[in-house]
Amino acid sequence: MTGPSPEGARTAVPAPTREVRLASVAVFTVFALAGLNFASWAARLPAVRDGLGLTPEQMGVLLLVGAFGSLAALPLSGLVVERLGAARTVLVFALLNAAGLATASAGVAAGQVVVVGLGLVLAGVGTGVWDAAMNLEGAVVEQRLGRTVMPRYHAGFSFGTMAAAGLAALAAWLGVPVWWHVPGVLLLSSVVVVLAVRVFLAGPGEGGHGAAHGDAHGHGGARGAARAWIEPRTLLIGLVVLAAALTEGAANDWLGLAVVDEFGVDDAVGAVAFGLFVTAMTGMRILGTRLLDRFGRVAVLRLCAGLAAVGLLVFGTAGSLWLAMVGVVAWGLGAALGFPVGMSAAADDPLRAAPRVAVVSTIGYSAFLAGPPLLGLLAEHVGYRDALLAILVPVVLGLLVTSAAAPLRAAGPVPADAAVPADAAVPADAPSPEPR
Template sequence: MTAAPARASERSTTDPAVRAASRAVFAVFVLNGFNFSSWAARLPAVRDGLGLTPSRIGVLLLIGSIGSLLALPLSGLLVTRLGAPRTVLGFAILNASGLTLASIGVAAGQVAVVGIGLVMYGVGTGVWDAAMNLEGALVEQRLGRTVMPRYHAGFSVGTAAAAGVAAIAAWLQVPVVVHLPVVVVLSTLGVVLAVRQFLPTPTGHGASAQVGGPNLHAPSEGRLRRAFGAWLEGRTLLIGLVVLAAALTEGSANDWVALAVVDGFGKDNAVGALTFGLFVTAMTAMRFLGTALLDRYGRVVILRLCSGLALAGLLLFALVSEDMMWLALVGVVLWGMGAALGFPVGMSAASDDPLRAAARVSVVSTIGYSAFLAGPPLLGMLAQHVGYRHALLAIAIPVVIGLGVIRAAAPVRANLAQ
């Protein structure tokens, strides 16, 4: 018996407005990934332009992550008040403005200006991310089938496209202060067009179900109480643990797999980069494949499968001997597939009850993003003592913990029936 998302009527699954909104959400995910990768791919030029040591560039990146983490707890309240279209657009503009200011700081050699820009970028990214996930969950419910993993695959597509553009810009020696403002202006125009196709956000009592939050006319203290009350909900916190494990599994590969290949297997930088590309490819493919698997077998079964794949992949990559690189690459593929679905399925699970979706998604997103904040420096410190490959074994602990609480992600109606 499958535990698919609550089904909308057959009429709504073929509604042209819902299909248009689905395409728009996919586009917004792509553009979010595009902005992220446009900055990340130019980090070598940023480092050189500012003359930073590796530790100082790490601190600079941490500043942007803190901006996201501080903004995320308020994201549910913002979406409830403004609606998803205006929230996505407003914070996409803040995201783009922050990257533009950071690029100006790089050109001027002013680390403080870059830091201010990254705080703006982090706040914009965090709220934009939460709002687009809420809209994606609403569209998914109206479609009556699983599509959230496909939206997150769109993010991966955006990162790959931006990396290609950034590589060309670097090869042509285009300054960061020219490259970033141009691409983020274009991506913001794309967001302007996309949000026009989002599902309408009515006001009044209907707003609760549409935007996933409390009545807009409720007293401010009531909205605040409901927004932050989600931090006391057991199911929401357990879903957050599932997302935390997935975020650590994905983020550890983003940060360390290339270095682990270079240092742990004695390969050159090109092989390290290709291995990271293999991980991203496996994760993106699983996100496209996962929509059908989730509808057929349900969240709990597929999330358990993904946890098993991630655990097997991590163990293979970390423990095989240095002369068995081919087996380590098999591990990377399994690792990528296992990391693919925890985050998007967690967003869907947090949105099962439209009335509380905004508050719950903000909680789950905050817990998940804390992994991106704390994970890299902790693994880095561990790697100094045991090496990159063996340090990655630490990720197995949250994967096992997440595996133990996966049933919390079962659809609400399934939980009530048990």
């Protein structure tokens, strides 16, 4: 199987079959639905807060409780995908995600914080494993296509969040309650997920044979999962993804509330600000495939880290709403590519992709889900915008280790006329790769 050449070096690959093209559309669709589900809830957080009568600190605790589900499930996601396959894993856990968010919406209607928390735990389990499985399927399809497409799949997630933000703004303006709006969206997305996973590709070893084969070679199963947690390259990629995930997750959870409370505007304007953020992310993810092909992973990740830092500084210190919105755009551009590039980097070796993606997903989602609630606790004391400035610390740390995401060289002999990426890395058990 010929992998993509994301550092500007073109290699000849067969034209993708109809099966691969259909699978690519299905992966994009599933990413979009994940974004739709997540942001349908996230964009209504001001209404959730008001409906439950919670303070910023209490909202932070509620979101942190909801994150426990994902944090508990993610380390096992690689084993789950190896056992069930990507298609069945996405289906089962997407439906669990929808059931959890529907339960949380019912809790808001009843004014029961405990029910909301229980629903968010269930949704978190669904979100985490669903995400890992669809990223693994995306990596399989990307390798079969022979070109960089993972950022476009994550752009699908962003398209889903954009659509959700628009629907949420409309629902807030019309006064549609959360417990009608969110379950209606979830029902539609669940139907489409059932249809999309029918055309997924089978990854390496799916169908019950992959785990046994992996155990024999130390690549899969419980042994491979444990080994992935001590690989320096995998952990450094996880740090890059952590910074990007926290940068994105903080905006998902707190951007709307920060705009509403600190600039004295209504909930609809907060939803518009969130929509502006995800629109900027989407544009960068679409553009990012060309940037990655031309300049390579390391250079593009450094660009994104710089944009994120500038955007956060502008948003956190701006005295006017329009200038803060400029910061939101830069923030969104900078948050766009760390997660998809990290997933591609973790899946460079198909035989070890499942445990490595599980590790990177666990690290990233720890930040994506647990980090923003902790920022909420900080916001109780210093305000939303000052709390968001704390994200600059992991952004800088991620910037320092971006070279870990450079692609691995293909194993085995390389033909004399083959193009080799200029910043390709050596295998995971060799010294860390150097940037270009």
